[in-house]
Amino acid sequence: MLARASGHGIGKSAFISMLINWGMSTCEDCKVVVTANTDNQLRTKTWPEIIKWSNLAITKEWFTCTATAMYSNDPGHDKRWRADAIPWSEHNTEAFAGLHNERKRIIVVFDEASNIADLVWEVAEGALTDEDTEIIWVAFGNPTRNTGRFRECFRKYKHRWKCAQIDSRTVEGTNKQQLQKWVDDYGEESDFVKVRVRGIFPDASELQFIPTGLTDEAMKRVVTAAQVAHAPVIIGVDPAYSGVDDAVIYLRQGLHSKVLWTGNKTTDDLIMAKRIADFEDQYQADAVFIDFGYGTGLKSIGDGWGRTWQLIPFGGGSTDPQMLNKRGEMFNSCKTWLKLGGALDDQETADDLSAAEYKVRVDGKIVIEPKEDIKERLGRSPGKGDALLLTFAFPVTKHLRIPGQESQQGKAVTEYDPWK
Structure with a gap:
């Protein structure tokens, strides 16, 4: 598996085209699948470049090229010996499933791979399982996003990929004068130059609300109990009673945060409510905020037990004049918290927060x-991220507790135990 992140103009498309021509010309019944970040990129840039180089090859008479395919002219081989340009979609990943070609060769090409959805990567990876088959998977592109599977080829999964980041200034044939103008205008360390010249992932994607740099730093921090003892304990709950999503319970106290529980959704509100109540008592929580979308049943049970849980509508009004709604307000509060030294101990939460993109209305x-x-x-x-966001729903003050005297506020007035 080969991953290349680069600046502009280094000849990525030409290399991909030559690789495909080599693969098709040197292995009978070779199977190739090519996709790109958008259908337009695939149809107007990637695939025409492949056809151009195929027509220049000495083996051009072996194959027929169309607007979306290249296949063998040998009788009976046109269905098995071929390359196909296939647009991707999260709703239709079947084209990347079942890429079987036992004892032959499979080539999978992701062009402008930064913007290909993680789900497509996962389906392709799961399909490449043939034994005794030569499998070549290449992912090329400008590193426009600092989240997602292309980014992780150079980080989390770098032990599986042969990676390189290519500076356009080191490649013959690039416009060095224009590249230097960009450096002069934007600066060597700007995200613009990192992406378009140096082949380095940006500190923040163009539309990313919480930069990955913030969450990366938060993952490195360690906050002690003594440092946050003065701060209120807040619990956020994402019930996730839809589809196959997990429910999540999160805790935040000052600059400290952690996942208390995550697991399969349940249609039994009593079980989930008991779980929340147990954590509330265990950590002497000062507030519990639950996603309004699927939390009304939990709130009703909590009311019956004397709990003071609050439902938070993500689409509700914002007290932050910059943000459109409550969800945006919580995101902005979380971003500020991270800047002030907030600590994360869960990579999936960090990924959830940095995955969110934004736009500015008129x-x-x-x-x-x-x-x-x-x-x-x-x-x-992104349930873990949402559960943490809920802990920023409203300002919370720490309850006064007298040493040696346990507060009864919020204790469940019930003997019901769903675990029995």
Whole structure:
């Protein structure tokens, strides 16, 4: 598996084209699948470049090329010996499943791989399972996003990929004068130059609300109990009673945060409510905030037990004049918390927070993209991130507790135990 992140103009498309021509010309019944970040990129840039180089090859008479395919002219081989340009979609990943070609060769090409959804990567990876088959997977592109599977080829999965980051200034044939103008205008350490010249992932993607740099630093921090003893304990709950998403219970105290529990959703509100109540008592929580979307049943049970849990509508009004709604307000509060030294101890939470993108409306309000869009891109629900966000719903003061005297506020007035 080969991954290359680079600046502009280094000849990525030409290399991909030559690789495919070599693969098709040197192995009978070779099977190739090519995709790109967008259908337009695939149809108007990647695939035409492949056809151009195929027509220049000495083996051009062996194959027929169309707008979306290249296949063998040998009778009976046109279905097995071929390369196909296939647009991707999170809703239709079947084209990347079942890439079987036993005892032959498979080549999978991801062009402009930064913007190919994680789910497509996962489906392709799961399909490449043939034994005794030569499998070549290449992922090329400008490193425009600092989250996602292409980014992780150079970090989390770098032991599996042969990686390189290529500076356009080191490659013959690039416009060195234009590249230097960019460096002079934007600066060597700017994200613009990192992405378009140096082939380095940016500190923040262009539309990223919480930069990965912030969450990376938060993952390195260690906060002691003594440092946050003065701060209120807040619990956030994402019930996730939809689809296959996990429910999450999160705790935050000052600059400290941690996942208390995550697990399969349940349709029994009593079980989930008991779990929340147990954590509330164990950590003497000063507030519990629950996602309004699927939390009304939990709130009702909590009311019956004398709990003071609050439902938080993500689409509700914002007290932050910069943000459109409550969700944006919580995101902005979390971003500020990270800047002030907030600590994370869960990589999935960090990924959830940095995955969110935003746009600015004509009235100047910042809008965070819908949870469903983040879920499509990640291939899973950002439930952990949402549960942590809920701990920023409202300011909370720490309850006064007298040493040796246990407070009864919020204790469950019930003998019901769903575990028995």
